[in-house]
Amino acid sequence: MYTKIILMALAVWMTAGFHATFAQSMSGKEIIEEVYYRPQGDDQESSLTMTLINSRGDQRVREIRQFMKDLGEVEKSIMFFTSPADVTDTSFMNWSYADGSDDDQWIYLPSIRRVRRISSDSKTDRFMGSDFTYDDLGDRHPDDDTHERLPDETIDGLDCYVVESKSKDPDYLYSRTVTWIDRETLIGVQKEFYDRDGDLLKVLTVKNHEHISGFDIITHSEMHDVQRDHRTIMELNDVQINTGVSENMFTERMMSRGL
Numbered sequence: 001m002y003t004k005i006i007l008m009a010l011a012v013w014m015t016a017g018f019h020a021t022f023a024q025s026m027s028g029k030e031i032i033e034e035v036y037y038r039p040q041g042d043d044q045e046s047s048l049t050m051t052l053i054n055s056r057g058d059q060r061v062r063e064i065r066q067f068m069k070d071l072g073e074v075e076k077s078i079m080f081f082t083s084p085a086d087v088t089d090t091s092f093m094n095w096s097y098a099d100g101s102d103d104d105q106w107i108y109l110p111s112i113r114r115v116r117r118i119s120s121d122s123k124t125d126r127f128m129g130s131d132f133t134y135d136d137l138g139d140r141h142p143d144d145d146t147h148e149r150l151p152d153e154t155i156d157g158l159d160c161y162v163v164e165s166k167s168k169d170p171d172y173l174y175s176r177t178v179t180w181i182d183r184e185t186l187i188g189v190q191k192e193f194y195d196r197d198g199d200l201l202k203v204l205t206v207k208n209h210e211h212i213s214g215f216d217i218i219t220h221s222e223m224h225d226v227q228r229d230h231r232t233i234m235e236l237n238d239v240q241i242n243t244g245v246s247e248n249m250f251t252e253r254m255m256s257r258g259l
Contacts (some may be wrong), residue, residue: 028147043245055229076250096139103138108255131232132225213241
C-alpha cells in the first residue's frame with residue numbers, strides 16, 4: 001500500500017511538472033488559441049445590463065436579451081434591446097466563422113424599420129454609444145494577428161500569461177493589444193487597446209466570472225475609454241447553457257420581429 005501511495009504521488013508530481021513545463025513553453029499564438037477555443041457550451045441565453053457612464057458620472061442603462069449558438073463552422077449570436085424606450089426593439093446579430101473569415105454583422109433599427117448590414121468600414125464605429133466598437137463585438141480569430149508572449153505577471157492574485165497581439169492588417173483600428181490571461185481558467189482578465197499612434201486608448205477588465213453548468217462564464221466586465229474617460233459596464237445574469245436554442249433565432253426576420 002505504501003509503495004502504491006508513493007507511485008501515485010510520483011505520477012501526480014510528474015503530470016504536474018509536465019503541464020507546468022508545457023505551459024512555460026507555450027507560444028503567444030498557442031495561448032491565444034487556448035483562449036479562443038475555450039468551451040462555453042453549444043448554446044447560451046442570458047440577460048445583459050449595459051451601463052454607460054460619461055466623464056461627469058452620468059449613467060444610461062440599457063437592458064438586453066441575448067442568445068448564442070455554436071454550429072461548428074459558424075457561431076451565431078443575437079441581442080435584443082428591451083429598454084429604455086429609445087432603444088427598445090433594436091437588435092444586433094453577429095456570425096463568426098471557424099475558418100477565420102470576416103464576421104458578418106447586422107443591426108435592426110426600428111426607427112427606419114429595416115435591417116442594415118454592417119460594412120467593413122463601419123466596424124470601427126461605436127456600438128450603440130458604448131465603448132465597444134462593432135469589431136470588438138466580433139470573435140477575432142487567432143490567425144488575424146501575430147502574437148508575442150511577454151513575461152508572465154500576477155494581477156489581483158491571479159497568475160497570468162501576457163500576450164501582445166498585432167493585426168496583420170496595417171489599416172486595423174488598433175496598433176496592438178496586450179492581454180492578461182488567467183492561467184487556470186484561460187479567461188482574459190484584462191486587455192489594453194492602443195490606437196494607431198501607439199497611445200493607450202482603452203482597457204477591458206473582467207470583474208467577475210462564474211462557473212455555470214460546467215463552464216466558466218464572464219458575468220461582469222468593464223470597458224474604459226481612457227482618452228475620453230467614458231466607461232461601459234456589462235453585467236450578465238440569468239445565464240442558461242445548452243437549453244436547445246433554435247437556429248431559427250438567428251435570422252433577419254427574427255431581428256425585425258423581435259422577441
